[in-house]
Amino acid sequence: MNCTKCKTKAVIGLPRHNAAFCKGCFNSFVHEQVARAIKSEWMFGKDERILVAVSGGKDSLALWDILLKMGYRADALYVNLGIGTYSEQSYAKVMKFADAVAISHGAKLHLHTVEQEAGAGIKELAMLIHRPTCSTCGTIKRYQFNRVAIEQQYDVMATGHNLDDEAARLLGNVLHWQEEYLDKQSPSLPASVEGFAKKVKPLFRLSERELAAYAVLNRIDYIVEECPMAKGSKMLQYKEVLNRLETESPGTKQTFYLGFLDKQSKKQPAATTMTEKDRAVLHPCASCSQPTTADICSYCKMMARAKAHAAS
Numbered sequence: 001m002n003c004t005k006c007k008t009k010a011v012i013g014l015p016r017h018n019a020a021f022c023k024g025c026f027n028s029f030v031h032e033q034v035a036r037a038i039k040s041e042w043m044f045g046k047d048e049r050i051l052v053a054v055s056g057g058k059d060s061l062a063l064w065d066i067l068l069k070m071g072y073r074a075d076a077l078y079v080n081l082g083i084g085t086y087s088e089q090s091y092a093k094v095m096k097f098a099d100a101v102a103i104s105h106g107a108k109l110h111l112h113t114v115e116q117e118a119g120a121g122i123k124e125l126a127m128l129i130h131r132p133t134c135s136t137c138g139t140i141k142r143y144q145f146n147r148v149a150i151e152q153q154y155d156v157m158a159t160g161h162n163l164d165d166e167a168a169r170l171l172g173n174v175l176h177w178q179e180e181y182l183d184k185q186s187p188s189l190p191a192s193v194e195g196f197a198k199k200v201k202p203l204f205r206l207s208e209r210e211l212a213a214y215a216v217l218n219r220i221d222y223i224v225e226e227c228p229m230a231k232g233s234k235m236l237q238y239k240e241v242l243n244r245l246e247t248e249s250p251g252t253k254q255t256f257y258l259g260f261l262d263k264q265s266k267k268q269p270a271a272t273t274m275t276e277k278d279r280a281v282l283h284p285c286a287s288c289s290q291p292t293t294a295d296i297c298s299y300c301k302m303m304a305r306a307k308a309h310a311a312s
């Protein structure tokens with residue numbers, strides 16, 4: 001198998017593009033896909049400061065690597081969830097990568113440790129406050145990501161969600177006809193109110209397999225295991241179904257998700273992801289000042305309950 005572009009020996013075949021690439025041409029392909037995503041969704045410019053959410057997995061570390069190599073000003077935030085060996089290993093991978101890019105690009109890593117603030121790791125915290133672990137985790141990550149972006153004056157927050165993630169999420173939303181979520185499934189969500197940072201997903205055109213290949217070819221040392229709490233989740237089931245379809249008909253995920261984006265862009269401008277109703281009811285949390293629809297935001301309520309349990 002030879003590279004479609006330069007005809008030297010190919011290292012990866014991409015059936016959905018009917019192409020094969022050598023390492024150099026594959027890296028160019030990945031960078032081109034990211035550049036296309038940034039441009040088409042008006043994500044950010046070369047002068048803007050980007051905060052990347054990193055987990056130690058291939059997608060987020062690849063995203064940080066790609067943005068820096070493309071000449072963007074990207075720092076990162078890692079939230080240590082305190083999930084035993086998984087968190088220890090992912091933390092080690094993030095630190096190793098962060099040390100390298102601090103030297104090569106002057107990039108900076110911000111850290112937040114759940115246990116330090118909540119007095120317990122994510123699993124124990126979720127049990128204490130009687131909430132599912134993943135929803136507790138989601139609230140904490142969203143909150144900390146937004147807090148660091150606003151406090152440190154980043155222009156935009158970027159996550160490593162890839163084509164597989166977005167197609168699986170879309171399948172879930174369609175299966176349950178969650179129209180409100182469908183309207184918010186854009187890879188670029190503007191900073192709709194003061195106190196909320198803009199959020200983007202520059203890897204939405206690249207598949208999980210392509211990002212794993214990018215990480216391996218570029219010697220990015222990442223944690224291969226998924227978070228243990230993801231086991232049996234609906235998202236993994238949707239991904240399996242889509243993978244089966246993709247094997248039979250290469251390009252299915254791309255047609256599904258990019259087709260949806262195309263239809264959405266014709267339906268409404270990307271900037272109207274927050275409804276007038278949402279905007280009208282948002283105001284600063286009485287405790288932390290982040291935007292919320294209640295007097296106290298859900299993160300502050302969660303922390304107050306955790307502290308009350310710890311004191312009792």
Ligand code: SF4
Binds near residue numbers: 122133137138228
């Ligand atoms: S699977 Fe792990 S990282 Fe993902 S939301 Fe659940 S606890 Fe958080």
Ligand SMILES: [Zn+2]
Binds near residue numbers: 003005006007021022
């Ligand atoms: Zn080539």
Ligand SMILES: [Zn+2]
Binds near residue numbers: 285286287289290300
């Ligand atoms: Zn608050």
